[in-house]
Amino acid sequence: MYKVNIGKKILSANDEYALKNSQFLSGQKKLCLNIISSPGSGKTTILVRTIKELRNKIKIGVIEGDIQTELDAERIRATGAPAIQINTNGSCHLSAAQVSSALDKLPTRDLELIFIENVGNLVCPSAFELGENAKIVVLSVAEGDDKPVKYPAIFARSKVLLINKIDMLATTSQVDFDIERVKIDARKLNKNIEIFPISARTGEGMTIWYDWLKRQLNNLG
């Protein structure tokens, strides 16, 4: 049998759209970050605070993924930033085609940074590229420190881990969460992952996250 090398990787339909999104974004020199976590880890709260505190420094837009409702896009729009809501109607992750359509609607020319807030799900979104520059995984301390070993894929594939709701550690005895255990387990999966403990509620730790964002934008050139 002959083996013919056609010199090109066969892409899935999703990966084709992801490549198209990535080419569009890099052509325009936009930074695009795909935020992934369980429901209720604080993704929208992190974005709202980030947008407000960087208002005069970085022009930010958001693509919101949810199964139902416009609630999250409304929270983003209340800050003054543009937000496009995608409702997946039952699907457990955003697809690159949905993001492509949302990018058409966002005023991307006026933006420097586009956040994609994925559907709340620590599993499925990790398997679907959207054309982003990087994935950011959020884990709140209320969820427990065993999550990197139990849900390894997203920790292996993310550039940053935001450990959110650290204000709960200081004031309640109800939360058992060993930040060092999480750091060790996440770095076993991904030795270069950046880990920033934050509280989007109180603002603690957010400056190192903002500095990281600014460095990524500078690196785009």
Place this chain on the structure above:
Amino acid sequence: MYKVNIGKKILSANDEYALKNSQFLSGQKKLCLNIISSPGSGKTTILVRTIKELRNKIKIGVIEGDIQTELDAERIRATGAPAIQINTNGSCHLSAAQVSSALDKLPTRDLELIFIENVGNLVCPSAFELGENAKIVVLSVAEGDDKPVKYPAIFARSKVLLINKIDMLATTSQVDFDIERVKIDARKLNKNIEIFPISARTGEGMTIWYDWLKRQLNNLG
């Protein structure tokens, strides 16, 4: 064209296994409950406390679903109850075939109640029947009170909603969670859903959950 009614519903491969599991369980008069929530809502902690406090009243076994690790099965086994761990290796939900295989390994003859702890995911597990008598959805107050409207399917399909970690409401100002809002939104999706606010950590509210379990066992006859 003729339309031939073959008088039987074509079942998916998963539904065929679910039917087989259901027939096996009802033949043996076992109660089987499928516990579904986001990662970190406290499913395992609820099961551990339930098993310990009902130790002399109900014989309980557990099927544990996780993407990776035996951690949850080990926590259950530490109570003395039998537990079979299923690792889905990346899949975001348990399948009825996996549960069928775990039921073969559990000492079901010696049990009255079998809990299936699904993979931590508020989306995908709601779409896969496992042969259970009922689904139980767990929502912790740390996740926020907007979850029924944002993730409606599982709230529409569950017989009971356990609102967990209510001890956090009493002592921290970090958690904004309106139990009445959740009750109203969940009942719009599912007018008969039973809603029990609990703390698996402190034990608050657990008695009404135990009473519900006992009623279901009595109803099996």
